[in-house]
Amino acid sequence: MRDDDKPAGFGFETRAVHAGAAPDPTTGARTTPIYQTTAFVFDDVDHAASLFNLQTYGYIYSRLTNPTVSVLEERVSALEGGRGATACASGHAAQMLAFFAFMEPGAEFLASTKLYGGSITQFGRSFKKFDWNVIFVDPDDPENFRRALTPKCRAIFVESLANPGGVVTDLEPVAQIAHAAGIPLLVDNTLASPYLCRPIEWGADIVIHSTTKFLSGHGNSMGGVVVDSGKFDWSQNDKFRSLTEPEPAYHGLRFHETFGDLAYTVAGHALGLRDLGATMAPLNAFLTITGIETLALRMERHCANALAVAQFLEAHPMVKWVSYAGLPSNRYHALAKKYLPKGAGSVFTFGVKGGYEAGVKLVEGCELLSHLANLGDTRSLIIHPASTTHRQLTEEQQIVAGAGPDVVRLSIGIESAADIIADLDQALRQAG
Amino acid sequence: MDHNSYSDQYLRSILASVKTIAMVGASPHWNRPSYFAMKYLQGKGFRVIPVNPRAAGETILGERVYADLAEISEPVDMVDIFRNSEAAGAIVDEAIRIGAKIVWMQLGVRNDAAAARAESAGLRVVMNRCPKIEYSRLHGELAWSGVNTGIISSKRQKRVPR
Ligand SMILES: Cc1ncc(COP(=O)(O)O)c(C=O)c1O
Numbered sequence: 001m002r003d004d005d006k007p008a009g010f011g012f013e014t015r016a017v018h019a020g021a022a023p024d025p026t027t028g029a030r031t032t033p034i035y036q037t038t039a040f041v042f043d044d045v046d047h048a049a050s051l052f053n054l055q056t057y058g059y060i061y062s063r064l065t066n067p068t069v070s071v072l073e074e075r076v077s078a079l080e081g082g083r084g085a086t087a088c089a090s091g092h093a094a095q096m097l098a099f100f101a102f103m104e105p106g107a108e109f110l111a112s113t114k115l116y117g118g119s120i121t122q123f124g125r126s127f128k129k130f131d132w133n134v135i136f137v138d139p140d141d142p143e144n145f146r147r148a149l150t151p152k153c154r155a156i157f158v159e160s161l162a163n164p165g166g167v168v169t170d171l172e173p174v175a176q177i178a179h180a181a182g183i184p185l186l187v188d189n190t191l192a193s194p195y196l197c198r199p200i201e202w203g204a205d206i207v208i209h210s211t212t213k214f215l216s217g218h219g220n221s222m223g224g225v226v227v228d229s230g231k232f233d234w235s236q237n238d239k240f241r242s243l244t245e246p247e248p249a250y251h252g253l254r255f256h257e258t259f260g261d262l263a264y265t266v267a268g269h270a271l272g273l274r275d276l277g278a279t280m281a282p283l284n285a286f287l288t289i290t291g292i293e294t295l296a297l298r299m300e301r302h303c304a305n306a307l308a309v310a311q312f313l314e315a316h317p318m319v320k321w322v323s324y325a326g327l328p329s330n331r332y333h334a335l336a337k338k339y340l341p342k343g344a345g346s347v348f349t350f351g352v353k354g355g356y357e358a359g360v361k362l363v364e365g366c367e368l369l370s371h372l373a374n375l376g377d378t379r380s381l382i383i384h385p386a387s388t389t390h391r392q393l394t395e396e397q398q399i400v401a402g403a404g405p406d407v408v409r410l411s412i413g414i415e416s417a418a419d420i421i422a423d424l425d426q427a428l429r430q431a432g
Numbered sequence: 433m434d435h436n437s438y439s440d441q442y443l444r445s446i447l448a449s450v451k452t453i454a455m456v457g458a459s460p461h462w463n464r465p466s467y468f469a470m471k472y473l474q475g476k477g478f479r480v481i482p483v484n485p486r487a488a489g490e491t492i493l494g495e496r497v498y499a500d501l502a503e504i505s506e507p508v509d510m511v512d513i514f515r516n517s518e519a520a521g522a523i524v525d526e527a528i529r530i531g532a533k534i535v536w537m538q539l540g541v542r543n544d545a546a547a548a549r550a551e552s553a554g555l556r557v558v559m560n561r562c563p564k565i566e567y568s569r570l571h572g573e574l575a576w577s578g579v580n581t582g583i584i585s586s587k588r589q590k591r592v593p594r
Contacts, residue, residue, distance in 0.1 A: 010584055014584065015584070018584045018586075019580070019584060020575060020581075022572065022583075022584075022585050022586075022587070022588070022589045023586065023587065023588045023589070024588070025572075025588060025589040025590070028588050050471065050472075050475075053462070053463075053468075054468075055467075055468045055471050055472060056471070056472050056475065057568055057573040057574060057576050057577060058573075058576065059576065065576060065577065065578070067576070069578075070575060070576050070577065070578050071575075073578030073579075074575050074578060074579065074580055074581065077578065077579070077580035078580045078582070082580055083579065083580055084577065084578050084579040084580055085578050085580070086578055087578070250463070251462075251463045252463050253463050257465060258464075258465045258468065260539040260540065260562065260565075261539075262565070262577070262579060265577065265578055265579060266577065268578075269577065269578065
């Protein structure tokens, strides 16, 4: 149970600036201090015992929790409407940690085929080493998830707005399918950010971010976060034993029984970070907290610029197609209006005439847009996925993931729209 | 009274008014949730009197265990119920009889009929919550675990004793 009256009482922008960050109790410092320390002293042996037993609150060691990092955790949780959050060293670490809480060898999960290429590789290859087995499902018909369910399935994973293709997932029916099967829906909300979409409001149970992208927002810090809605009942069946059965590493404590709707977040720190060790550094947390303060302003500009660039490209003679859900011509436009009413984000793809060769020439010809493998930066970015981010995939997987040979991906920044358009125009002419 | 959500103000005023808590269903085993809550609340200065017929006469965290609420000779401000929702009914009636001012039912425990009886007898009621979690949330400690406390303040936080 949570107190909904207060958090709902503050607007999104207020939460983006303030949530989690009261003035420092010791010094009164108004911005969040960077607690650049590995460990924290115990008052006495009994205090230490209470901390190690999870009987009281406090800091022990920064692999588990750190005062700067916990401000970021509360901040993102407040923006997503979650109960709690666990920050990690990267988005990929966050995905690993999100599954680690409840997967076991032999278990399966469903994941959308329309995902960031790195996630397809992480799930399809590295997770296999733990005998966690992914079944990929085309998300365009939500019923595909129901058809693919098996008794061993423990979760469904999708991206709200998928990288790279501007695909919008129909979250509401997918959440219903997951809940009917007694399993949680995990949503990677990286490309949308909580300003544009809050998956928990549509039934998602867990939301994951690569904070590396729009949340930090300035291309200067790696990070990830796992937000728990606190709404999923882990004890409704016997699928989630690591949260419901006695935990040997904590002398038989049962996480769900003891911590209720905080169980997943407590386990994220006390088991996930403790044993996987993929902790976010305090400096990165500080930079990300600072970035989030301007999230609403940046997202507005990102979306306005992206729409202007998409409209320009749609009319350009060197462009075959544009896949931006903000364009009325786009097949995901209706879903974008439902799930992303404030804008369809700033990451999208288009097809350049002349295929692979022209794609390579185009990215090399840009002077203002940076050719690099990131997104969600203040700077406009361009990449040719088939030769970079998605090159580990087979050509068939590339096409399914929206990253075929002619595909160019943009992440439109917050510069002057006319300058971004002029640079793309000159580079397109060179490529042609 | 709406028992689906409580204002911060309501919970704050309850916790600030309480000195002595009778904890029904307190366990002598250190890894049980009630033990966690009792140890934490003691650390915050509350007197916690354990009630558990199966452990009557034993000692938990330095406090003698009573078999039932009626046996406690000193005044009890709040009865904290670590039993299932059905069993909570009779405990609430007992709490009314001994003159407790607040009935608090733990996470997962909710008995609306009993709550209505307590309220018409003038008691205040909280259900499906944990006083340890709410105390720590309202005093800034829960935020240390990455939890969304819902609290925003530009005032320097006051430290609470541990
Ligand atoms: C949608 C999405 N999810 C996850 C990731 C992985 O995040 P990170 O690079 O922070 O590990 C990325 C990175 O590009 C991404 O775009």
